[in-house]
Amino acid sequence: MSERLDKIDMAILSELQRNGRLTNKELxxxxxxxxxxxxxxxxxxxxxxxxxxxxAVLDADKLDCGFMAFCYMKMKNHSYENATRxxxxxxxxxxxSECYNISGEYDFLLKIYxxxxxxxxxxxxxxxxxxDCIGSLNSSFVLGEIxxxxxxxx
Numbered sequence: 001m002s003e004r005l006d007k008i009d010m011a012i013l014s015e016l017q018r019n020g021r022l023t024n025k026e027l028x029x030x031x032x033x034x035x036x037x038x039x040x041x042x043x044x045x046x047x048x049x050x051x052x053x054x055x056a057v058l059d060a061d062k063l064d065c066g067f068m069a070f071c072y073m074k075m076k077n078h079s080y081e082n083a084t085r086x087x088x089x090x091x092x093x094x095x096x097s098e099c100y101n102i103s104g105e106y107d108f109l110l111k112i113y114x115x116x117x118x119x120x121x122x123x124x125x126x127x128x129x130x131x132d133c134i135g136s137l138n139s140s141f142v143l144g145e146i147x148x149x150x151x152x153x154x
Contacts, residue, residue, distance in 0.1 A: 005050070008033060012041055013050060014154045020054040057150065065095075065113045068142040069120055071128075072106035076135035083107070089131050095123055106138070117141070 011031040028038035060066040090099045098111035114120045
């Protein structure tokens with residue numbers, strides 16, 4: 001636990017990561033603190049960057065983008081310029097929901113959502129295939145989601 005955060009701060013973070021739509025009154029009741037100091041603590045946690053943003057978790061299947069793949073990517077040549085080009089390109093591609101610079105055999109790991117396998121194939125050829133500093137790609141398709149709760153172990 002961070003030295004700057006006490007048990008109440010950690011309780012606030014724990015509650016909000018489970019349900020970011022809690023009202024201040026509901027949050028205060030859950031952590032056994034009155035609303036005013038709860039509000040002040042939440043604002044401080046936001047200001048200090050412990051809380052980056054609030055968002056809704058959407059149902060990909062209902063939105064017709066339920067085909068999920070993890071794509072391992074290698075750069076053609078390892079250089080700052082190539083890495084920067086890939087990073088800037090990835091940030092602009094909506095199908096890529098997550099991107100990590102990783103160690104090991106590959107340089108990047110991408111989490112990609114498309115409508116179906118055929119859409120994924122087109123995505124690889126038309127979108128990622130146009131980034132000329134990519135050396136190779138290796139895809140794994142998600143057959144079933146076991147756990148996806150977005151929670152940090154506080």
